[in-house]
Each structure stands twice: as structure tokens, then as C-alpha cells.
Amino acid sequence: xxxxxxxxxxxxxxxxxxxxxxxxxxxxxxxxxxxxxxxxxxxxxxxxxxxxxxxxxxxxxxxxxxxxxxxxxxxxxxxxxxxxxxxxxxxxxxxxxxxxxxxxxxxxxxxxxxxxxxxxxxxxxxxxxxxxxxxxxxxxxxxxxxxxxxxxxxxxxxxxxxxxxxxxxxxxxxxxxxxxxxxxxxxxxxxxxxxxxxxxxxxxxxxxxxxxxxxxxxxxxxxxxxxxxxxxxxxxxxxxxxxxxx
Amino acid sequence: xxxxxxxxxxxxxxxxxxxxxxxxxxxxxxxxxxxxxxxxxxxxxxxxxxxxxxxxxxxxxxxxxxxxxxxxxxxxxxxxxxxxxxxxxxxxxxxxxxxxxxxxxxxxxxxxxxxxxxxxxxxxxxxxxxxxxxxxxxxxxxxxxxxxxxxxxxxxxxxxxxxxxxxxxxxxxxxxxxxxxxxxxxxxxxxxxxxxxxxxxxxxxxxxxxxxxxxxxxxxxxxxxxxxxxxxxxxxxxxxxxxxxxxxxxx
Numbered sequence: 001x002x003x004x005x006x007x008x009x010x011x012x013x014x015x016x017x018x019x020x021x022x023x024x025x026x027x028x029x030x031x032x033x034x035x036x037x038x039x040x041x042x043x044x045x046x047x048x049x050x051x052x053x054x055x056x057x058x059x060x061x062x063x064x065x066x067x068x069x070x071x072x073x074x075x076x077x078x079x080x081x082x083x084x085x086x087x088x089x090x091x092x093x094x095x096x097x098x099x100x101x102x103x104x105x106x107x108x109x110x111x112x113x114x115x116x117x118x119x120x121x122x123x124x125x126x127x128x129x130x131x132x133x134x135x136x137x138x139x140x141x142x143x144x145x146x147x148x149x150x151x152x153x154x155x156x157x158x159x160x161x162x163x164x165x166x167x168x169x170x171x172x173x174x175x176x177x178x179x180x181x182x183x184x185x186x187x188x189x190x191x192x193x194x195x196x197x198x199x200x201x202x203x204x205x206x207x208x209x210x211x212x213x214x215x216x217x218x219x220x221x222x223x224x225x226x227x228x229x230x231x232x233x234x235x236x237x238x239x240x241x242x243x244x245x246x
Numbered sequence: 247x248x249x250x251x252x253x254x255x256x257x258x259x260x261x262x263x264x265x266x267x268x269x270x271x272x273x274x275x276x277x278x279x280x281x282x283x284x285x286x287x288x289x290x291x292x293x294x295x296x297x298x299x300x301x302x303x304x305x306x307x308x309x310x311x312x313x314x315x316x317x318x319x320x321x322x323x324x325x326x327x328x329x330x331x332x333x334x335x336x337x338x339x340x341x342x343x344x345x346x347x348x349x350x351x352x353x354x355x356x357x358x359x360x361x362x363x364x365x366x367x368x369x370x371x372x373x374x375x376x377x378x379x380x381x382x383x384x385x386x387x388x389x390x391x392x393x394x395x396x397x398x399x400x401x402x403x404x405x406x407x408x409x410x411x412x413x414x415x416x417x418x419x420x421x422x423x424x425x426x427x428x429x430x431x432x433x434x435x436x437x438x439x440x441x442x443x444x445x446x447x448x449x450x451x452x453x454x455x456x457x458x459x460x461x462x463x464x465x466x467x468x469x470x471x472x473x474x475x476x477x478x479x480x481x482x483x484x485x486x487x488x489x490x491x492x493x494x495x496x497x
Contacts, residue, residue: 140332147329147401163340
């Protein structure tokens, strides 16, 4: 309710600025123009959303799978952790625009390079949050498990893994936002469809309102995905439920 | 009452094969801090010994040594396999009361259904019937301690190391739990090393009370409590022994 009210206020300010300010419509269309574009181009936006949504969903899935597996491997092997952690940080610093063409050369123009780019940008938050949570399990709990004759694997399965699950999901929530940006970059780098491609195409065609409409759809999609993960988090890890849940 | 289903091969080993707990002239340091020095303590199989001492006198260190979580820097520790009940209950927040109680079986590779079936009747006997599926956050402090104690029993080890098990409870709940523990141990005898800062609790529950000095901890008094059970805190003999233990503690 509060969020809806805030959106209305922000839209009002934007509309006012677009109407009375001296910014060209081609640079910043007003909300009413964007709304018109949303309605007029609904078929176009919907078809491209399906493409981008598929890329993002598969990219996040790949990042969660690989990220959790990698975090577990790092958790068990100190050597691996020391050897690869700096490289892991480096993956987050790589400007996607630089590696995207290379990935397209390797993987073609299809879905594969998009999934690879999204997975690359999502990998880091998932690995870091999961690895930290695995390492933050109470020392006393691990001592207790030792007196109960738990093997290393049993301690992982019964204490560390469930303790890290909420963090892994939080990492995935952070990843959702960067995944959408990743998808746009991936489509910029070589694509014939998707909302990123639509934005890239619309701007030189002076269809700025359409580009903004695509941005609105992307934002709405990110919000939907975020809350879907939030719901999953409440279902999967109900013991962490707090009043803070948005 | 508490049936035999919670005993396992370790607990049902012939008593003559057991040694109880022997701590012999043990010193343990953490960096520059000497936690215990020249500490000797013996607990006979089946005996309940309470260890009282001022804060930071190395009581928890003693339990870690007995449970094999730490090795002495000097001296010797010999003990039957021991299970620890830590000061904080350390129940797994995502697991139900039943699954927390059954955890030691699961850790040893017992299947979920079988482990639950073994723990459920005992959980009910511990007054937690109907709370099998409740998570720790939904239980009262006393209930959580009972689940933690049951988990310790389910480990099936002949020695129980209880580290201030009721310190976090209010006075009324603590009195209830002390009565409950005395009753449970009467039906399920184990070798017990009970660490507490509550002298009354020690006299009510134990066969012997060992008083530790301030750090570095060593035993400065060893009082036999030859009183019939159940004991009452207002019994003059209990009061007298409590006074003696307190006096030893203050010296």
C-alpha cells in the first residue's frame, strides 16, 4: 500500500518534470507517454519479455546450482578456497561488455551465451553469501555434533547445509536484480529478440517511450521474481521468518 | 517410565567394563590463560558428581576434556564415551522437537522413520507429547532443556556431561527441572558429571560435590552427599551440606 502510494508520488513528480521542464521527449518521455507505449506495444513487449524471462530464469538456475556446488567445494577445501577466492572476486569485476562478444563467438547467438552471462553476474553473490553462512555455523554446535560421533559429512548434512540455506536464498534474491541487468547486456552484445534488444533497437528509432516501457516491464519482472524467491524463502526456511519480511 | 529403547550398545555395555571418569593431575592452557591446573577428579560408573566453582574456573574446560573435545597439556584423562549437554541448548532451529531429540541416531546413520520411532515414546515420557512437531522457538525454556537432555540420552553414551543445564531458566522452572532430572536419572542411571554454579542444585542432585578453586581450577573440597532421594531444598541436612559447600567455595 505504502509502496503503491510512493510510486504514484514519484510518477507525479516525473510527469510534472516532463511537462514543465525543458527536457526533450526523446530523452525523457513522460509517464503518460510511457503508459501509452506500454499499451500500444503490449504484444511486442510481451513476446520480448518471454524471451528475456527465459534467459533470466535459466541463468539464475544455472548460477544457483553452480554457485551452491562451488560454495560447498570451497567450504570443504581450504586449499581450493585460498586458490580461487581472489579469482571469484575478479569474476564480479569483469565488465560484461568485454567478455560478451567472446562468449558469443564461443557459444553462438542463441540462448547459451545469455545464460552464461547471467550466470556469471549472479554467481558471485550466491557463492559469497552461501560460503559465509556455511562458515558461520556455531562452533559449539559443531563441538556438540563431534561428541555425538557425527562424521564430517553428517555435520554438513544435518547442521551446516540447513543453516546455509536461508543465506543461499538471500544470495539468489540479490542475484535477481543483477540478472536482469545481465540479460540486457547479453542481448545488447548480440541478439535478435528480448527486451534488451528491443531497448537497443528503440532508441535509434527515436521510440524512447517504447524503450522506457521495456524498462518498466523489466523492473516489474524483477520485482515479481524477487517476491517469488521471497515466498520460496518463507516456504523453505520458515524458521527464519521475521517481521522484517517485506 | 523411561524404557530401554534409548539405550544402545555403548550404554548397555557390561558395567564392569566401564571406568567412569578419571581425571588425573590435568593442566590445560589457552594461550597465556591456565584454565585448569593439577586438577584430579574421579567419577565412579553410575555415580553423579556435581562440580561447583566460581565463574571462569575451568568447569567447561573440564567437560571438554572428559568429552574428548580437548586434550590436556599435562596429566591424563580416561573416561567412558561421554555425551555433552551444553550450556546453551543448541537445538537445531529448523528441526522439530522430535528430530532434535532423534539427532544422535540420525548422525549415526539411522533412517529418519526409525530414529523418530525410537525418540517419540521417550519424548512423550518427558512430558513433551503433542510437541513432537514444534520447533525449538515454539517451546518454553524448560521444554527446550528437556529436548536437549533427551538428545544427550539418545547418544547412548554411559557418561553424561551436563554443563549448567538449567542456568538459563527462572527459579521456578529450574526447581521443576531439577526434580525432573533427579527422577529421570533414578530410572535411567548413568555416570553423570554435572557442572553448575548453583550449590543447592549440586546438593539436591549429586552423590558427591566437588568444589573447584578460582582459575586455574582444581578441586579444593569433595563432599559426599549421603542423603536419601528425593531430596528437598528445605531439608536441614541439605541446608547444612549446602552451607559447607558454600564455605568451601568462599575460602
